[in-house]
Amino acid sequence: MTHHDKKSVADIPNDPIVVEVQGHSNFLVTVGNTGNKFLTEIRDNKTLMGIKCPGCKKIYIPPRTHCPTCFARMSEWVKLSGKGTLETFTIVRYAEPYMPKEPPYAYGVIKLDGASTGIVHLIGGVDLNKIKVSMKMEPVFKEQREGSILDIEYFEPSA
């Protein structure tokens, strides 16, 4: 090859460059058999389902395939009333991308009656300053449901 002329590299600047990079992803995520049952019951029947461990008898919600305590395979579904008790909460006052709604709003952990674990969800239908731990809560479902955990619009204090 004779095309190559040895140009000087001295005229090429050396000062540091900071680049802005955008990473894109667009994953299709299936929720699996267990998540599928949980979400379709909410979507189709407005019913919250827990799953019971055959070993330690704990009832988990959201359900999972294996008990995280004793690693047993779980398959026994338990229908829950949806009502529960607020165990803890936090109020979000700033906006970040991908938040489910505009702040200010509250997140809480609601321990549903009959379940051994709490479920994290939005708290609504109440003045944010009047939320108290140990409040009795119940779910408010959306009219249009699509098989998402956000088919529950929020949990509100029981009347």
Add this chain to the structure above:
Amino acid sequence: MVLKKEEPQDPSVAFRYPRVITYKHSLGYQSKFAHALKMGRIIATKCPVDGRCTIPPRIVCPMHHIRQTEWVDQGQRGKLLSAFKINFPMFDSRTGDLKSWDTPIVSIELEGGARMDGWCAETDTSKLKTGMVLEAVWRPEEERKGRVDDILYWKPV
């Protein structure tokens, strides 16, 4: 633990998770390489021990563990070392979507001795022969961003 094979259910619940993550990073020592790309030039670092040129440039020679301070112009042409074509849709990291890739990916030994990869203008892989000479085709200067895809593709000479 051996998991029992289960009867597959209809996975009717699935979600799309479109995400865009923006971050900034300094090119550091490689900045000169990026400046060169903006100027339509390809340069490489050269090892002071054996003269091996590396792209992307490295501050330390990976073979001799010695600092590389010399930059060498690599010209605009190179010899084809290998080529392959992806015949099924693959993810495009710039969009996150599946994309069909028509252009072969080529590995080239440049006139200056460094090796680099790129896209090839010749989509018929039967016409690609190792040793053939390819030439860089650049984006218009005003569109260059100091990235390796400022070289649009390599075309046979």
